[in-house]
Amino acid sequence: MNWPEKVTIKEVGPRDGLQNEKAIIPTQRKIDWIDQLSETGLTYIEATSFVNPKWIPQLGDALEVGKGIKRNPTITYAALVPNRRGLESALEASMDEISVFMSASETHNLKNINKSISDTFPVLKEVIDTxxxxRKPVRGYVSTVFGCPYEGSIDIEQIFRVCDQLFEYGINELSLGDTIGVASPRQVEEFLEQAVKRYDKSLLALHFHDTRGMALANVLKSLDYGITTxxxxxGGLGGCPYAPGASGNVATDDLVHMLHNMGIVTGIDAEKLIKSASMMQSCLEKPLPSHQMAIYNAQ
Structure with missing residues (x-):
């Protein structure tokens, strides 16, 4: 297989990983965790989300977290924002990159953002333009690319319509999400067969959840198509508050283990990663679900 020499891993644990945790984690513990993550060799950390605290109480301290973390100059610290007001707070916190989000599914978009897809576009355009x-880079997220908990399969032309619009608005990168973890390698292959012909593959990232244990297999298939982000x-933290049954993201520690054993460079120190996972595990007072942490916990 013509696998890449290097892969970029974007750590979304402090945002996507924690947003589904019911127990509110103290702000300083979040800051300490991000600071520790900053010493692992990661080059990108999505630190928080400037959404209304009523939506996601766990991230209600976004401004304090953004202002409190120690900035490593080799790392991009990003934040998710839903609108102009969220952007203003993200800029006050001096975030390096702004992320906007929407769904390819009309129903999921309504439940997640409380707007139709067509009504979401102008809101995101304002954020992206601003x-x-x-000169702040903007990353776009499209959820439910491989399936929706309410609508099932989403027509690929509908997905591309959303992606096309975000690229037209000027995003720098597009993250394609398997929000409920339903994708299989065959489905990933069928999607990427068309996607890499339509878009520059260097501008695409894949965001897999591991609900059915398929995330690493789907990463492997994505590598075959030249996806490197x-x-x-x-620890496999995560889930989606608006996708019932969705479990955590593909675990960074498991992903690093697989890539390193394939001879693919990530620049990440696996031992420091496990120590950082252990820190958050202690904070949450429960085992993290990744395979690497299961091994660590058994020792």
Whole structure:
């Protein structure tokens, strides 16, 4: 197989990983965790989300977290924002990159954002225009690319319509999400067969959840299509509040283990990663679901 020499892993644990945790984690513990993650060799950390605290109480301290973390100059610290107000707070926190989000599924978009897809576009355009106007890079997330908990399979042309619009607005990268973890390698293959012909593959990232234990297999298939950027959450943390039954993201520690054993460079120190996972595991007072942490906990 013509696998890449290097893969970029984007750590989304502090945002996507923690947003589904019911027990509110103290702000300082979040800051300490991000600071520890900053010493693992990661080059990208999605630190928080500037959404209304009523939606996701866990991330209600976004401004304090953004201002409190120690910035490693080799790392991009990103934040998810839903609208202009969220962007203003993200800029106040000096976030390096702005992420906008929407769904390819009309129903999921309504439940997640409380807007139709067509009504979401102008809101995101304002965020993207404002951010790019001050030279802040913007990343786009599209959820439910491989299946929706309410609508099932989403027509690929509908997915591409959403992606096309975000690229037209000026995003720098697009993260394609398997929000409920239903994708199989064959489905990933069928999707990427068309996607890499339509878009520059260097601008695409894949965001797999491991609900059915297929995330690493789907990463492997994505590598075959030249995808070299993947989102993951340390320890397999995560889930989606608006996708019932969705379990955590593909685990950063499991992903690093697989890639390193394939001879693919990530730049990440696996031992430091496990120590960082152990820190959050202690904070949550429960075992993290990744395979690497199961091995660690058994020792």
């Amino acid at each position: 951010a790019t106007g001050i 993947f989102d993951s959450a340390l």
